[in-house]
Amino acid sequence: MTVNKFLQFVDTLVFTETNEHLNDLQKNIVQGLLNGESYKEIAEHKDYDEGYIGDLSRKLYKILSKHLKEDINKHNFSWTIERSVNSQLINIVNGNISHCPNNSQDFSQNKNKNFINQCYQNLTLAPEIIKCCAREGEFNILNNWICNQIRLISVLGLSGMGKSYLVKRFIDLNLGQFEVVIWKNLRFSSGLDEVINEVLNIKTSDFLKKSDVCKFFDILKDKKCLIIFDNVEELFISGEFAGQFKPEFCEYQNFFKMMTEIEHQSSLILISQEKCTEMNSLDKELYPVKCLELSGLNNTEILINMGLKEEECWLNLVNLYQGNPVYLQDIAVLIKEFYDGKVSNFLAENQLIISQEVSRMLTLLYNRLSPQEKEVICAINKLNKPVSREELSSYLNLSSLELINSLKSLKSRYLLTQINGNFDVIPVFKEYVINFLNI
Numbered sequence: 001m002t003v004n005k006f007l008q009f010v011d012t013l014v015f016t017e018t019n020e021h022l023n024d025l026q027k028n029i030v031q032g033l034l035n036g037e038s039y040k041e042i043a044e045h046k047d048y049d050e051g052y053i054g055d056l057s058r059k060l061y062k063i064l065s066k067h068l069k070e071d072i073n074k075h076n077f078s079w080t081i082e083r084s085v086n087s088q089l090i091n092i093v094n095g096n097i098s099h100c101p102n103n104s105q106d107f108s109q110n111k112n113k114n115f116i117n118q119c120y121q122n123l124t125l126a127p128e129i130i131k132c133c134a135r136e137g138e139f140n141i142l143n144n145w146i147c148n149q150i151r152l153i154s155v156l157g158l159s160g161m162g163k164s165y166l167v168k169r170f171i172d173l174n175l176g177q178f179e180v181v182i183w184k185n186l187r188f189s190s191g192l193d194e195v196i197n198e199v200l201n202i203k204t205s206d207f208l209k210k211s212d213v214c215k216f217f218d219i220l221k222d223k224k225c226l227i228i229f230d231n232v233e234e235l236f237i238s239g240e241f242a243g244q245f246k247p248e249f250c251e252y253q254n255f256f257k258m259m260t261e262i263e264h265q266s267s268l269i270l271i272s273q274e275k276c277t278e279m280n281s282l283d284k285e286l287y288p289v290k291c292l293e294l295s296g297l298n299n300t301e302i303l304i305n306m307g308l309k310e311e312e313c314w315l316n317l318v319n320l321y322q323g324n325p326v327y328l329q330d331i332a333v334l335i336k337e338f339y340d341g342k343v344s345n346f347l348a349e350n351q352l353i354i355s356q357e358v359s360r361m362l363t364l365l366y367n368r369l370s371p372q373e374k375e376v377i378c379a380i381n382k383l384n385k386p387v388s389r390e391e392l393s394s395y396l397n398l399s400s401l402e403l404i405n406s407l408k409s410l411k412s413r414y415l416l417t418q419i420n421g422n423f424d425v426i427p428v429f430k431e432y433v434i435n436f437l438n439i
Contacts, residue, residue, distance in 0.1 A: 006034055029060065142170055221263070226267050320352060358432075387422055
């Protein structure tokens, strides 16, 4: 039995008894028990207390024992659950639950609003949530939009802000609410026909054939589907202004418009570092379209259990790196290794240090900029102060249209801040350009 199928089965049981899905820590515990790990080993992997892991495990045993009507403990856990799956003990349509096989292509034709008989899930390329950032506000917004059947949603922000984790957390907590859930990472899979074919279970590359598109949207009308495209910026041209589709991916433009213009009960979530032009041009009052832009964290929860000392200094560290979770996790490792975990000693350097991993991320972002955007970044850095559009216009040899498009594009990439009409490069990117590019 695959780990995913094992987890789905346990999650289904727990949801039946508690009306709550497994959280990330419970999933890690189940995986650890499946792999024969002790409570101590599971605790060490996840930086938790051994006793706490044991308590959570025993609560799971109690819930599962109640439903399966047999005593489940640490020693028989894996075998009992696997035996239960194999004997199909859980296949009750009108009683409690029905197990949703991960590779099922046969959708139920008779839908009950309070219960999904069969479903299709493809979360192979979705991220595993090890440590979730405190983004309750953003989570509630996303939850509300999807509950209100917003058809096209963009989750936007700099790399490392936790966009994919936020969406995956929503899925983990609401998986049972959808009949079809498909996660596509466009860094590895770029063909729109893959999604069309996966939903239709057809074998054709001509995804724009009218009959196929009609069938696809018929399913979106009949089934409550959730489709996620991660790393949408992979569809856009590097070296041009943000959100410009590569010629070979223009099919996506039509698809995004169709998702908003055709009536259905499903949602498409776009996760990206850049906002596509369709999200700007659509009338948000007329079309069901929403953008959720993730800014940096304003609390220190991300630094808990990372081996750092002097908690009173943590917020200063968070502010220094604009609350970017990935930047903070990376720099925390450096502080623990070279500063004995003392945050005050690191801050005393009075310098925004960029690690090799963060530098790699910023290099990828810099390479996506147009020549005009690079000129604007260079000019602001050399002027070494927030500057107005008029100041930039007199400093640069760019037309008014080129300058406006450059500023708009840089803001769409979340590299510029604008206060009182003046523009400035965000600190981490500014430091990267100065120290790594010598500009």
